[in-house]
Amino acid sequence: MPELPEVETVVRGLRAAGIEGARIAKVLVRRSATVLGMSVPAFARALRGRTVVRLHRRAKYIVADLDDGGRLLIHLRMTGQLRFEPAGAAPDPHDRVILRFADGRGLHFHDTRAFGRVRLADGAADLLPDLGPEPLDPSFTAARLAGRLRPHRRRIKPLLLDQRCLAGLGNIYVDESLWAARIHPERRADTLHPAEIRRLHAAIRDVLRRAVRARGTSLGRGATNFRGVAGKAGGHAEALRVFRRAGQPCPRCGCPIERLRVAQRGTHVCPRCQARASATLILAG
């Protein structure tokens, strides 16, 4: 499941493949529901002839700035993959949208579960204004995280998954970050102490940076698994401490990892390192 590190890996792969400066010659939409916000003909018409000026990432969105000031947004959701195929390559049944470039190559948006979406945005408008801060941005400090968490009485895990609070985290990296910070996923956000928030802030950034360096996390071997632009799997699965490791020993204390359900999401914790109540509450009780 592409989260921030996987999307960042795809963006870097697309840049390395020379997407910046490439002109879109033809647009093929093979599944109309994948296109949001306008009709398929309008989408194809608006993109044809455009040149990708710059490619970047915001949260889990891939953003292509176009030479007419517009922006193409791509969200991979669960199983989306972007692959360059040579001229004349036959489309796969799961290719939802294909952008053919002037040099003949096709950028294939492959998405088995078809949750992924593309849409055109007005370049003048604020880009995705409802999203929270980028956790790897230098301006994202522990104090900023504290300010985002403090107003909420929600449990910390669903809050961290909420892209309006903080952008880019998904199920894998939330579980990994909470384990690293020794915080239980069901702790109420407004009960976290300053020291816990500092640990969480450091953990989120450390986990994400390591995952980006490893080119993302690929779990399993199926067609739904994450792949980069060149078809390569990410190397971060081996570095996971708790995610999908139920029953295996916690790398910190040896206690078996447990799997629970928090806000309808599979959730992995060390029951010893991640106490439900904070240490001071235990002492106070």
Place this chain on the structure above:
DNA sequence: ATCGCAGCCTGTACGC
């Protein structure tokens, strides 16, 4: 404000 749930999808993992 926050929660749980349904829905969108289909490959994969599991039980029998």
Place this chain on the structure above:
DNA sequence: TGCGTACAGGCTGCGA
């Protein structure tokens, strides 16, 4: 081996 079923999860929208 093969069948059926549950599950996985990012995100949205709904009602409680």
